[in-house]
Amino acid sequence: MDNLGSALALVADPSLLVVVLLTAVYGLFIGSIPGLTATLATALLVPFAFFLEPLPAIAAIITMSAMAIFAGDVPSALVRMPGTPASAAYTDDAYRLTQSGKGALVLGVGLVGSAIGGIVGAVVLIVAAPLLAEVAVQFTSYEYFWVAILGLTAAVVISRGSQVKGMISLLIGLFLSTVGIDIALGYDRFTFGSTALLQGISFIPAMIGLFGFSEVLRNVLHPAGRPLTPELSTKGIFRDSFRTLWRYRRAAVTGNAIGTGIGVLPGAGGDVAAWVSYAVSKNTSKEGHLFGTGKGHIEPIVSAGSSNNSALASAYVPTLVFGIPGDTITAILIGVLLVKGVEPGPALFAEQSPLLYGIYAVFILANLLMIPLGYLTIRGSGMLLRVPRHVLMPIILAFCIVGSFAINNGNLEIIVMLLLGILGYLLERGGFPLAPVVLGLVLGPIVEQNFMQSVIKTNWDLAQFFTRPISAVLMVATVLVLAYPTLARMLRRAVLRRR
Amino acid sequence: MTDEPAPLEAGPAGEGIRPGYGDLVAGSLAVVFGATVLVYIRGFPQLPGGQPGPALFPGIIAGLFALFGGILVVRWFAQRRAGVDAVVEGAEQPERPTTKAWLTALAMCAAVVVYLLVVDLLGFTLTMSVLLFALMKLLGTRTLLAALAAVTTAVVLVLLFQMVLLVPLPTGILG
Numbered sequence: 045m046d047n048l049g050s051a052l053a054l055v056a057d058p059s060l061l062v063v064v065l066l067t068a069v070y071g072l073f074i075g076s077i078p079g080l081t082a083t084l085a086t087a088l089l090v091p092f093a094f095f096l097e098p099l100p101a102i103a104a105i106i107t108m109s110a111m112a113i114f115a116g117d118v119p120s121a122l123v124r125m126p127g128t129p130a131s132a133a134y135t136d137d138a139y140r141l142t143q144s145g146k147g148a149l150v151l152g153v154g155l156v157g158s159a160i161g162g163i164v165g166a167v168v169l170i171v172a173a174p175l176l177a178e179v180a181v182q183f184t185s186y187e188y189f190w191v192a193i194l195g196l197t198a199a200v201v202i203s204r205g206s207q208v209k210g211m212i213s214l215l216i217g218l219f220l221s222t223v224g225i226d227i228a229l230g231y232d233r234f235t236f237g238s239t240a241l242l243q244g245i246s247f248i249p250a251m252i253g254l255f256g257f258s259e260v261l262r263n264v265l266h267p268a269g270r271p272l273t274p275e276l277s278t279k280g281i282f283r284d285s286f287r288t289l290w291r292y293r294r295a296a297v298t299g300n301a302i303g304t305g306i307g308v309l310p311g312a313g314g315d316v317a318a319w320v321s322y323a324v325s326k327n328t329s330k331e332g333h334l335f336g337t338g339k340g341h342i343e344p345i346v347s348a349g350s351s352n353n354s355a356l357a358s359a360y361v362p363t364l365v366f367g368i369p370g371d372t373i374t375a376i377l378i379g380v381l382l383v384k385g386v387e388p389g390p391a392l393f394a395e396q397s398p399l400l401y402g403i404y405a406v407f408i409l410a411n412l413l414m415i416p417l418g419y420l421t422i423r424g425s426g427m428l429l430r431v432p433r434h435v436l437m438p439i440i441l442a443f444c445i446v447g448s449f450a451i452n453n454g455n456l457e458i459i460v461m462l463l464l465g466i467l468g469y470l471l472e473r474g475g476f477p478l479a480p481v482v483l484g485l486v487l488g489p490i491v492e493q494n495f496m497q498s499v500i501k502t503n504w505d506l507a508q509f510f511t512r513p514i515s516a517v518l519m520v521a522t523v524l525v526l527a528y529p530t531l532a533r534m535l536r537r538a539v540l541r542r543r
Numbered sequence: 544m545t546d547e548p549a550p551l552e553a554g555p556a557g558e559g560i561r562p563g564y565g566d567l568v569a570g571s572l573a574v575v576f577g578a579t580v581l582v583y584i585r586g587f588p589q590l591p592g593g594q595p596g597p598a599l600f601p602g603i604i605a606g607l608f609a610l611f612g613g614i615l616v617v618r619w620f621a622q623r624r625a626g627v628d629a630v631v632e633g634a635e636q637p638e639r640p641t642t643k644a645w646l647t648a649l650a651m652c653a654a655v656v657v658y659l660l661v662v663d664l665l666g667f668t669l670t671m672s673v674l675l676f677a678l679m680k681l682l683g684t685r686t687l688l689a690a691l692a693a694v695t696t697a698v699v700l701v702l703l704f705q706m707v708l709l710v711p712l713p714t715g716i717l718g
Contacts, residue, residue, distance in 0.1 A: 091704075092708070095708045095709075208614050208615055209569075212573055212608070212611050212612065212615070215573075215604055215607055215608050215611065218600075219604050219605075219608070222600055222601045222604065226596070226597035228596040229588060229590070229596050229597055231596070234583075257651075261651060261652075264644060264647045264648045264651060264682075265640040265644045265645065265648050432684070432688075433682075434682035434684045435682075435689070437651075437682065438654075438678035438679050438682070439675070439696050441654065441655070441678070442671055442674075442675055442697070442700060443700070445655060445671075446700050446704055446710075449712075450710040453711060455659055458655065458658070458659060459659070461655075462652060462656070465652075474565045474566070474569050475565075476569070488600075492600045496596075496599075499594075500590075504592075
């Protein structure tokens, strides 16, 4: 109870509430603009988070991302352009429903479903994380090595698209993480005499480049047409939404279960959760054949719309317990925490850290706050969509420049931002996923450090990596993840044959 | 021969945004990069016991770069021979950017370079205002709106970063 009290005290801090409110509005704004992702919003938020205390910094990222993922539903319903990739799975249904006059219901269901999904994910986090942390306390450098490897493997296997390309993306991130002073001997690697590079490639400018500047380039190179926005009547929106959610409660439960499950997996976030939920509800629903055709169907919005938000919250389980990011947003969060000297991991749980309870409380607060603010967003959606992109893009570029500079007051960071922005655009264009790059950048040092520590202390007794019990379990898990695509394909064939 | 669509295994969804030489180029670059790094790290010192130290991880990464780059290249040739167009279900296919779009993107990158070159001379506020105005005009914003938005953004950034976050933005020798 003490902890609950101190958590409430932490959250009731007026300055924290201001941060939450401001970032909520910011998240709703970015999320509503097609093409601007929640990850971009996080990357641009990072320079500010960098100057905040740990809890407000985390609160800012949690609130902002939850709002952005919901707000992504708005343009997908109104103009058939998903505001964030997490809404893409059900954009077609949302748009078709809006065309047949049910726009307000779609957004209402999306809003309430998102809030419920976020809270379900948070509850899973609150229950599961401490349990897992008890196991994690026993971890030594061997186990951390394997957890990091597991995270990397999952990042490649789960990434949408080609796994060979996912692997190459991961290698790019890993390689960038080796620049700077090496852990074993303090030798400077790949710095080519630059003293500024000795500390390595700064994580934050790299993120701003990969997700911020690359988006600017993409928007300039592939401009979207001018959206026409239909009018929405929001009368009775909540009553109808709750009714619909209740009617499709089975879909809502499945969506939340899939979302939390996928969120916990390292490297897979809200967009993967939404696609999987959509596919599952299409296959299990009696009306599945109506999804994505004709006038669209509300059921996928119930399931996938809550799924992406629950994944967002449960992604914090591996993040907080192992320091292994659950998705790109938590990867950025880990980067911020490490820069601020907070190391996520079981110690956070062992010390019953007030920070931890603060994080729990922020999740609940952010998702409750989503209802009124989300309602206002739906009311103002027409206006949001008319924000002129030709003014917005240069402004985002300005934030990218200043944000990168602010981390270290140096120009090298701006160059890193520029180069990784161009790289990010080219990678996406070539079908290479960006998420593994971030994971490689975050997990690379963890893998190397734990491996080097382990082998140096046992004088290269590599058997230790396989014979310690938890190590062995983690290794088997890694192999299973690696085998997953093949297993899934076999399973799919078996199911098809049975039909 | 059946007239079934090309098997999906030939190229999982999401890859091959544009049929063409993208994968070949990317794969070859990965191979060349991996090989270069492998040569470069031969100069890295070893641990006292003679085991690889600083070179170990970059070495593994470089080896994997070459391996997976090679797979990409081999697969490209295989697909070419099988006549499979790399475009499959689920792959976004954005339109090819126009020359004007390419120039605009180039201008965005150039703006960053110009910023780096002149900011220490002109100071942050002036440099940013001018660059933003130029970019907005280039993207087709009306002059008045562009001027207003550019100056407002620059001033807001100064207030936010310099006044609130205490980041010393360059003042320039004129400032």
